[in-house]
Amino acid sequence: MAFLALGINHKTASVDVRERVAFTPEQLVEALQQLCLRTESREAAILSTCNRSELYLEQDSLTADAVLAWLADYHQLSLEELRACAYVHQDDSAVRHMMRVASGLDSMVLGEPQIxxxxxxxxxxAREAGTVGPLLGRLFQATFSTAKLVRTDTAIGENPVSVAFAAVSLAKQIFSDLHRSQALLIGAGETITLVARHLHEQGVKRIVVANRTLERASQLAEQFGAHAVLLAEIPHELVNSDIVISSTASQLPILGKGAVESALRLRKHKPIFMVDIAVPRDIEPEVGELDDVYLYSVDDLHEVIAENLKSRQGAAQAAEELVAAGADDFMLRLRELAAVDVLKAYRQQAERLRDEELAKAQRLLANGNSADEVLALLARGLTNKLLHAPSVQLKKLSADGRIDALAVAQELFALDEGTTDKPPQ
Structure with a gap:
């Protein structure tokens, strides 16, 4: 048994690399099954967000090189390029890393809850793909429990600091009065929902939600009194939008330079503030070259986020201690589980020997032997049989110079060295 956590994130790779390593929701099941077939992984899960792509694996032996090679091949990347920005955590370190990630301690925004x-x-x-078994399943459950404990027992998530909050904070710096601004939100996922909530709380004049499906856009829009449109209507809405924030799972850019140029002409070059939170990017990078456009990517939000994190720093140490305790407890329980099969086999063996000696005693009683004699034979026979295999093995190990095994046996059988017979001088 060996755990492996391998991947890249916002601290090790640029957004350009991250978007090339990202998995779409449609790819995940097939990718997981291929990952298990192509590597020595018995269990696997993939976490892919705008800030990270990570593989969580359970293997007989640690084979990070094979997994990295698969990841590079799957995304048609250079292995050298991927290796330069990838990190690998093994066993205890992998467990702790997963718990830190789930608790928001490894996020761009410290303590953010979306992760x-x-x-x-x-x-x-991973469960749907059939690639999660008992060991990785237990690790995920322990990870969720630890993350929940971090949320409830520390103040790490009390203040509304997130990528969405940072984007809105930046908008407030550019537009002093958001009450007169109109916002176009592209996508309808969790991040855009948070953006919509923050903008609504700031009293933005009008919010438009554009999405691939009108039903999903409408569901989100209804929560905040916004207007829902399809992606095809973005060029029309762009003309009236002061703020554009996008976060979709599209593999191709949704908003190009030409569409923004046309909108700027109709706006008489009134500035547009844009934030592209998506990975891969929704807005062509060339849009940022246009005058009167302020385009920011997720990486550009670092400075804003850092300013809003001061209130969470004090809680981080307490959260780290909870994660360390959670990881230690999980590994302890896992090691205890490793003994279950051995104990089960040992018990079955002892019960078989007991039944054999009991049957023999019953035959002696049926033949007229005295009860005292039969009980003595039963006790002696059972004792001899239970001690036979351990005695033979201990003698063999001692003859082979395995003194460590004798010490383990002393501890295993709870023997008091002061009361055991000493060997003859």
């Missing part, structure tokens, strides 16, 4: 939901989704998809 736990994303981790739960990764687990659900």
């Amino acid at each position: 736990l939901g994303q981790m739960k989704s990764a687990y659900a998809v």
Whole structure:
């Protein structure tokens, strides 16, 4: 048994690399099954967000090189390029890393809550793909429990600091009065929902939600008194939009330079503030070259986020201690589980020997032997049989110079060295 956590994130790779390593929701099941076939992984799960792509694996032996090679091949990347920005955690370190990620301690925004939901989704998809078994399943459940404890027992998530909050905070710096601004939100997922909530709380004049399906856009729009449109209507809405924030799972850019140029002409070059939170990017990078456009990617939000994190720093140490305790407890329980099969086999063997000696005693009683004699024979016979295999093995190990095994046996059988017979001088 060996756990492996391998991947890239916002601290090790640029957004350009991250978007090339990202998995779409449609790819995940097939990718998981291929991952298990192509590597020595018995169990696997994939977490893919705008800030990270990570593989969580359970293997007989640690084979990070094979997994990295698969990941590079799957996304048609150079292995050297991937290796330069990838990190690998093994066993205890892998357990602690997963718990830190789920608790928001490894996020761009310290303590952000969305990552736990994303981790739960990764687990659900892996179960659907049939690539999660008992060991990785236990690790996920322990991870969720630890993350929940961090949320309830520390103040790490009390303040509304997130990528969505940072985007809105930046908008407030550019537009002093958001009450007169109109916002176009592209996508209808969790991040855009948070953006919509923050904008609504700031009193933005009008919010438009554009999405691939009108039903999903309408569901989100209804929560905040917004207007729902399809993606095809973006060029029309762009003309009246002061703020554009996008976060979809599209593999191709949704908003190009030409569409923005046309909108700017009709706006008489009134500035547009844009934030592209998506990975891969929704807005062509060339849009940022246009005058009167302020385009920010997720990586550009670092400075804003850092300013809003001060209130959470004090809680981080307490959260780290909870994660360390959670990881230690999980590994302890896992090691205890490893003994279950051995104990079960040992008990079955002892019960078989007991039944054999009991049957022999019953035959002696049926033949007229005295009860005292039969009981003595039963006790002696059972004792001899129970001690036979351990005695033979201990003598063999001692003859082979395995003094460590003798010490383990002393501890295993709870023998008091002061009361055991000493060997003759």
